[in-house]
Amino acid sequence: AQSVTQPDIHITVSEGASLELRCNYSYGATPYLFWYVQSPGQGLQLLLKYFSGDTLVQGIKGFEAEFKRSQSSFNLRKPSVHWSDAAEYFCAVGAGSGNTPLVFGKGTRLSVIA
């Protein structure tokens, strides 16, 4: 069974600074990996996904993530954070087949200060 760990519960960054949110997964085969963002009072929105191919994937809102098989990681990055990026971020892992749904991490809350 797959699992996801987001080691950081809460991160605070200054507006304009770079951001990296960590995600580690456990899965025996090649995983399907996702990052979601949840703004206050909203549902989860898909930021980006990785299935195969180029290990650096681009998403919406200027985010990117890099799949590193050797480290079982899929960290989310953004070069310059905006105040509107303050939200909860969830990493998720899925299987390529079968009935197993996505497994979500516990989330990382991002605060942005001026």
Added chain:
Amino acid sequence: DTAVSQTPKYLVTQMGNDKSIKCEQNLGHDTMYWYKQDSKKFLKIMFSYNNKELIINETVPNRFSPKSPDKAHLNLHINSLELGDSAVYFCASSYRPGAEQYFGPGTRLTVT
């Protein structure tokens, strides 16, 4: 057009009442889900239907009963509501289990 919609957005009710939350998706997906998100933002999957067939039924009190009248709809009925049921409930859909999911806006349930 809203891809995944839920009604109502807010639901305030008293202990012991029965309530339903409705979900509809217009993405043509085969799989739908119900999640419960607690105050710490932890997402817990409750149920999943694939082609109207229940495929995931996590450890959830049997007061919770999902119903999928067709592939585009998944409703959640809750009997005898308790204080601990207060949470945000999200509906989601995907074209197959394990694929990326698209979430509704959530229903905030408050039991008093």
